[in-house]
Amino acid sequence: MALTLKLADFCAVIPVLHCNINVTMKVKIESRDRVGISQEILAKFASKAWNVKSIEVESQFTYVHLDNETADVETLLKLLSDIDGIKNCIEISEMPAEVREKHVQALLAKISDPILDIDDQGKILACNRAAQLLVTGDNITKQNIGKFIDVNVKDLLQKSEFSIAVNFLSRPFIADINPVITNNITTGAVIYLKSVKKLGRQLSLVQETKDDALNAIIGNSPAIKLIIAQIQRFADLDLPVLITGETGTGKELVARALHQLSPRNANPFLSLNCAAIPEPLLESELFGYESGAFTGAKRSGKPGLIELADGGTIFLDEIAEMSNYLQAKLLRFLQDLTYRKVGGTKELNANVKIITASHQNFNELIINKTFREDLYYRINVLKIQLPPLSERKSDIEILTHHFIVRAAQQLSHAMPSIEQEAMNLLVNFDWPGNIRQLENTIFKLVAMCDENSISAEDVLQVVSGNETIGVGNLVENEIQDWNSAQAEFEKQLLVKLYPMYPSTRKLADRLNVSHNKIAMKLRAYNIKTYS
Numbered sequence: 095m096a097l098t099l100k101l102a103d104f105c106a107v108i109p110v111l112h113c114n115i116n117v118t119m120k121v122k123i124e125s126r127d128r129v130g131i132s133q134e135i136l137a138k139f140a141s142k143a144w145n146v147k148s149i150e151v152e153s154q155f156t157y158v159h160l161d162n163e164t165a166d167v168e169t170l171l172k173l174l175s176d177i178d179g180i181k182n183c184i185e186i187s188e189m190p191a192e193v194r195e196k197h198v199q200a201l202l203a204k205i206s207d208p209i210l211d212i213d214d215q216g217k218i219l220a221c222n223r224a225a226q227l228l229v230t231g232d233n234i235t236k237q238n239i240g241k242f243i244d245v246n247v248k249d250l251l252q253k254s255e256f257s258i259a260v261n262f263l264s265r266p267f268i269a270d271i272n273p274v275i276t277n278n279i280t281t282g283a284v285i286y287l288k289s290v291k292k293l294g295r296q297l298s299l300v301q302e303t304k305d306d307a308l309n310a311i312i313g314n315s316p317a318i319k320l321i322i323a324q325i326q327r328f329a330d331l332d333l334p335v336l337i338t339g340e341t342g343t344g345k346e347l348v349a350r351a352l353h354q355l356s357p358r359n360a361n362p363f364l365s366l367n368c369a370a371i372p373e374p375l376l377e378s379e380l381f382g383y384e385s386g387a388f389t390g391a392k393r394s395g396k397p398g399l400i401e402l403a404d405g406g407t408i409f410l411d412e413i414a415e416m417s418n419y420l421q422a423k424l425l426r427f428l429q430d431l432t433y434r435k436v437g438g439t440k441e442l443n444a445n446v447k448i449i450t451a452s453h454q455n456f457n458e459l460i461i462n463k464t465f466r467e468d469l470y471y472r473i474n475v476l477k478i479q480l481p482p483l484s485e486r487k488s489d490i491e492i493l494t495h496h497f498i499v500r501a502a503q504q505l506s507h508a509m510p511s512i513e514q515e516a517m518n519l520l521v522n523f524d525w526p527g528n529i530r531q532l533e534n535t536i537f538k539l540v541a542m543c544d545e546n547s548i549s550a551e552d553v554l555q556v557v558s559g560n561e562t563i564g565v566g567n568l569v570e571n572e573i574q575d576w577n578s579a580q581a582e583f584e585k586q587l588l589v590k591l592y593p594m595y596p597s598t599r600k601l602a603d604r605l606n607v608s609h610n611k612i613a614m615k616l617r618a619y620n621i622k623t624y625s
Contacts, residue, residue: 118147120186121170123156126179132156134177142173150190157189208262208287214280216240216247225287228263239285245269251280259385259395266290266397290397291361291404307351311344312496313489317481321348328476329355334428336473337451339480342530345451348478349409352449361406364399369412377420383436400433400444407447413473414452414465424448425469448473483525483532490521493529497536498548510543515550523557524596557594585619588612592621 125131132151135158139146145161165173167185174180188196199222202209208225210218216238226234229242240247244261250271260269267287274282311322328335329352337345346365353363371379382398399408410416416424427433428448432441450473459465483490494517502509525531538556539548588601595601598616602609616623 119160119165120189121158121160121167122184122186123158123170123174123180124182124184125154125156125177126181127154128179131177131179135174138173138177148189148191152190157186159189207289208267210234210239210285210287211274211282212239212247212250212285213282214251216250219282228265250283250285252283253280259397260287262287266401268397290401307347307354310347311351312493313486314492315486315488317486318489321478321480324478325351326355328352328478330357331476332357332447333475334447334473335449335476335478337449337478337480338456339451339453340482340528341453342528343480343482344529345453345480346409346411348480349407349411349449349451353407353409353447356407356447358406358447362403363407363409364403365409365411366399367411369415373417373420376416377423378436380420381423381433381435384438395435398435400427400446401442403446404444405446407449410448410450412452413450414454414456414459418464418466421466421469425466425472428469428472483528487521490525490532491517493532494520494536497533498540501537501540505537505541507540507543508546510540510545510547512548513550516548516553519550519553519557519594522596522600523594554590554594581619584615585621588615588619588621592616592623598623 123135132149135156136146136149139158139160142165144165147159147161149159150157167183171180171183174183202222205222206224208228209222210225211220212218218234218237218239221234228234234242238247239250242263243250245258249258250269252271252273253275255270255272258269258271260267262269267289270286270288272284272286273280274284308322308325311318311325313319325348335349335352337348339345349365350363353359366376366379368376378396378398380398380400382396382401385395410424423433427444431445432443434441456465456470456474460467460470494512498512499509501507520532520535527534535553535556539552542556543552587605591604592601595604598609598612602612605612
């Protein structure tokens with residue numbers, strides 16, 4: 095283990111005379127590793143009245159920085175020759191501490207985030223190049239950090255690591271504070287400033303998949319081709335986009351594709367599901383909050399998605415679930431790109447593109463006054479309407495094969511084929527849950543597949559949610575006689591099979607009866623038919 099010693103450490107043992115000599119010499123003395131050899135070396139230098147500026151000791155090596163205008167390596171070797179264990183002496187250009195310092199500075203210079211080291215009074219002891227660049231034309235070392243930061247110095251000196259939102263020279267940062275502890279007392283701190291924009295990009299990476307969102311939109315139907323053309327055209331336009339469509343049609347995928355193809359693609363893409371967050375928290379998630387804004391708020395405050403996504407895109411899914419109060423606040427932001435944090439008084443700006451989505455009918459919402467008409471017109475500058483899967487049945491086969499490949503890869507399962515009758519069932523099913531339901535069904539089919547292929551029976555079992563349609567359920571319903579048992583069985587049969595064969599003719603062909611009989615039975619058992 096290396097040991098760095100100043101001459102003062104030896105003053106109690108060896109008197110050293112200082113001379114006003116300007117020429118310096120740095121040497122590395124190699125020796126046998128034994129106790130006291132460094133003190134003997136220093137005693138030799140003291141006998142010549144040479145000024146020792148610093149000394150560093152490692153196992154078998156002693157590094158000395160001398161003020162000396164006459165001595166050279168040969169003189170030193172001769173001087174030290176009668177010390178037991180001395181092996182060699184060579185001149186060096188830098189002491190080990192200087193080499194380490196250069197490496198540390200080179201490392202810190204490569205870190206693009208500002209780093210500052212302060213003492214217990216807030217004086218800046220050291221900083222990296224990124225921190226120095228924040229203050230143009232002024233050396234910030236030895237100045238008090240309180241001059242630049244909007245936080246009390248005492249609040250920076252805690253006994254454990256913590257993070258806090260700060261403004262350094264009026265620029266927002268998240269500060270990671272690492273205390274310096276000496277004898278159980280906080281004697282300083284190392285402050286690592288992370289820009290809010292960079293934090294937004296990091297959060298975006300956590301949310302984002304590596305997939306090319308546009309290529310992940312699978313299908314050859316005219317409806318899908320139109321959507322792809324709209325995405326490519328709208329991506330270059332820095333205007334709000336509204337995406338509508340039933341649940342499970344892929345609204346977030348379209349939003350990601352719009353961002354990835356836009357000029358903002360190097361900046362964050364952050365998404366927020368307005369239906370998944372309680373109303374009191376939704377405002378703070380979107381706009382952020384100041385310190386002490388409400389009970390339970392972090393002392394440091396918190397940046398919102400709008401601040402984190404500055405320069406990028408925010409996707410607000412299920413925007414129709416937003417309260418009228420938040421709708422008004424969002425409308426104001428869309429009008430002039432300014433906002434206030436919860437509990438804040440300062441007007442902030444953010445350059446953010448807003449993409450919204452909902453599966454609800456906005457005309458009905460506006461009539462019922464649950465959604466602001468002025469906000470609707472503000473978010474509905476550009477619109478993409480996603481069709482349900484039932485209206486693009488020609489894409490079901492290509493989607494099925496795509497999901498089979500993905501499921502086999504993710505489940506480390508041999509990739510099965512799918513029988514034509516099974517494919518027909520999938521194509522004819524109405525898919526009320528759209529693409530998400532189809533994907534989940536395929537994953538379940540692949541996971542349960544014991545053979546090399548997926549059969550029609552496999553599809554019926556998974557889609558119906560039951561392995562069989564039999565008398566077991568009839569016993570549970572306590573059937574009283576033959577006729578009621580037969581009627582209950584017919585009803586169960588039709589309820590299970592009709593979604594897979596969503597027309598009277600298709601179901602009649604499947605059960606080998608007339609379509610009039612199927613229609614009559616559906617009416618008799620009050621089974622809802624598809625228009």
